[in-house]
Amino acid sequence: MTQAQIIAARLALLAAVLAAWALLPKYGVLDPRLLPALGDVLEMLVKQLGRPLVHEAIGVTALEVIVAFVIAVPLGAAIGVAAAEFEYFGQIFKPMLFYVFSVPKSIFLPMFILVFGIGFPQKVAYAAFSTVFIVIMSATAAVESVKADHVLVARSCGATRAQILLRVYVPSMFPVLLEALRISMIFNFTGVMIAEMYASRTGIGHLIANWGENYQMPELFAGVILLAVVAICFNEAVRALEARVSKWRT
Amino acid sequence: MSAIEVERLSHVYAGAEGGVPALEDISLKVEAGKFVVIVGPSGCGKTSLLMMLAGLRHQTTGTILCDGRPITDPDPSRVGVVFQEASLFPWLSALDNTEFPLALRGDPREERRRRAEAMLNLVGLQGFGARFPHELSGGMKQRVSIARGLVQDPPVLLMDEPFAALDEQTRMTMGHELLRIWSQTRKTVVFITHSLTEAVYLADEVLVMSPRPGRIVDRITIDLPRPRTYEMMATDTFGKLRERIWQQIRKPEGAH
Numbered sequence: 001m002t003q004a005q006i007i008a009a010r011l012a013l014l015a016a017v018l019a020a021w022a023l024l025p026k027y028g029v030l031d032p033r034l035l036p037a038l039g040d041v042l043e044m045l046v047k048q049l050g051r052p053l054v055h056e057a058i059g060v061t062a063l064e065v066i067v068a069f070v071i072a073v074p075l076g077a078a079i080g081v082a083a084a085e086f087e088y089f090g091q092i093f094k095p096m097l098f099y100v101f102s103v104p105k106s107i108f109l110p111m112f113i114l115v116f117g118i119g120f121p122q123k124v125a126y127a128a129f130s131t132v133f134i135v136i137m138s139a140t141a142a143v144e145s146v147k148a149d150h151v152l153v154a155r156s157c158g159a160t161r162a163q164i165l166l167r168v169y170v171p172s173m174f175p176v177l178l179e180a181l182r183i184s185m186i187f188n189f190t191g192v193m194i195a196e197m198y199a200s201r202t203g204i205g206h207l208i209a210n211w212g213e214n215y216q217m218p219e220l221f222a223g224v225i226l227l228a229v230v231a232i233c234f235n236e237a238v239r240a241l242e243a244r245v246s247k248w249r250t
Numbered sequence: 251m252s253a254i255e256v257e258r259l260s261h262v263y264a265g266a267e268g269g270v271p272a273l274e275d276i277s278l279k280v281e282a283g284k285f286v287v288i289v290g291p292s293g294c295g296k297t298s299l300l301m302m303l304a305g306l307r308h309q310t311t312g313t314i315l316c317d318g319r320p321i322t323d324p325d326p327s328r329v330g331v332v333f334q335e336a337s338l339f340p341w342l343s344a345l346d347n348t349e350f351p352l353a354l355r356g357d358p359r360e361e362r363r364r365r366a367e368a369m370l371n372l373v374g375l376q377g378f379g380a381r382f383p384h385e386l387s388g389g390m391k392q393r394v395s396i397a398r399g400l401v402q403d404p405p406v407l408l409m410d411e412p413f414a415a416l417d418e419q420t421r422m423t424m425g426h427e428l429l430r431i432w433s434q435t436r437k438t439v440v441f442i443t444h445s446l447t448e449a450v451y452l453a454d455e456v457l458v459m460s461p462r463p464g465r466i467v468d469r470i471t472i473d474l475p476r477p478r479t480y481e482m483m484a485t486d487t488f489g490k491l492r493e494r495i496w497q498q499i500r501k502p503e504g505a506h
Binding site: 149150152153154155156157158159160163167168171172247248 | 304306324325326327331333337339340341350351353354355382383384398
């Protein structure tokens with residue numbers, strides 16, 4: 001199959017899914033009370049996007065996602081780099097980090113509510129907590145992807161420690177770090193959503209949970225589409241950047 | 251004045267049960283412009299010795315002088331190093347790899363472009379500056395490494411089995427090319443190899459090292475005329491020189 005054929009097949013698949021969603025509920029093949037037709041959902045999405053309540057929820061959720069991300073990524077990166085660079089620190093802390101990493105973070109949510117309440121700080125704290133471990137793991141892997149040979153070459157060329165960091169570590173790690181950023185955002189977004197759906201008075205997650213409980217299916221699916229589009233856009237943007245900067249890795 | 255002077259150098263590794271002697275009482279002199287090849291069994295410490303000449307590792311005792319001054323840290327203006335394969339930075343183009351030492355030093359952009367391009371021309375890679383390492387063959391990559399080693403115009407070039415990963419034909423071509431570059435630049439070269447043929451073909455003098463702890467057990471002057479040709483490899487003299495090195499290397503431990 002050529003590249004063009006593969007792309008055509010992908011588009012056909014997407015069109016088929018959307019067409020099925022648009023038509024099957026209309027003709028009663030699927031129950032429109034459980035899966036409203038695509039057209040009705042999109043209409044609802046436009047309507048919801050016009051409501052101040054929804055604007056406010058989007059604003060709150062966006063802020064939570066950003067703040068949690070800005071806390072979790074540098075913190076996790078610092079711990080991860082330290083674990084890779086300082087032998088004893090790594091040997092002592094790595095097993096513990098791996099243990100905690102393997103535990104589903106959502107079981108800690110009730111504790112976060114007890115400590116932080118159900119407002120903004122709880123969402124941020126919980127999302128940052130559920131993200132930081134994947135950042136630590138990725139940062140460790142990124143440091144370990146730096147080749148000792150390259151450091152030796154740089155030293156033989158007269159590089160100082162700062163130059164080795166800037167000209168060997170950073171470019172070696174950059175593609176791995178971008179990938180880490182992308183995956184961290186998935187964890188981070190999920191963390192905020194879970195926290196909002198579990199106990200909250202605002203945010204998109206809260207609205208979606210409400211719509212579900214009240215059996216407002218067009219609203220529920222409008223929310224799903226909104227979040228899906230945002231998440232896919234972020235992911236693809238970082239992936240495109242990744243592909244650009246890691247051409248040399250082939 | 252010798253380009254390189256090593257005086258009573260010894261090295262001991264810190265091991266689990268005390269020190270492991272790696273290099274023992276090595277003294278050598280390399281005259282400026284000479285091509286010296288070091289051969290020896292695996293693990294004899296020849297790479298360690300080269301790393302010390304480059305200032306990348308520190309010996310336990312003894313001194314190393316280069317151009318009359320001690321080597322304690324890497325100094326690319328006095329000593330260029332060419333490593334085994336895969337030592338190019340894969341995220342930099344051939345030209346940027348070649349410029350790397352100049353960029354570290356903070357040379358103006360124009361200046362280092364010009365210099366790096368001249369070096370790529372010297373090693374036979376004119377027009378390949380924009381290529382990335384994954385777009386170059388093994389031999390071409392090592393040409394870039396040589397260009398990078400020479401870019402600061404150091405009097406001494408150290409080479410650690412630079413052609414070991416290449417196929418036989420490319421290896422022969424690269425040896426020949428290296429001699430051409432050497433005769434054009436008149437650098438002092440210290441070259442490490444496992445290949446006895448390569449050693450005899452390239453060298454003015456071959457130093458043979460013993461198994462660990464590494465010592466220099468023989469110095470063989472290669473008096474084949476220059477420029478060297480592939481035909482010389484078939485001669486008796488070439489064969490005898492090769493044989494003499496082989497006899498030294500295969501001697502069992504303690505027989506030296």
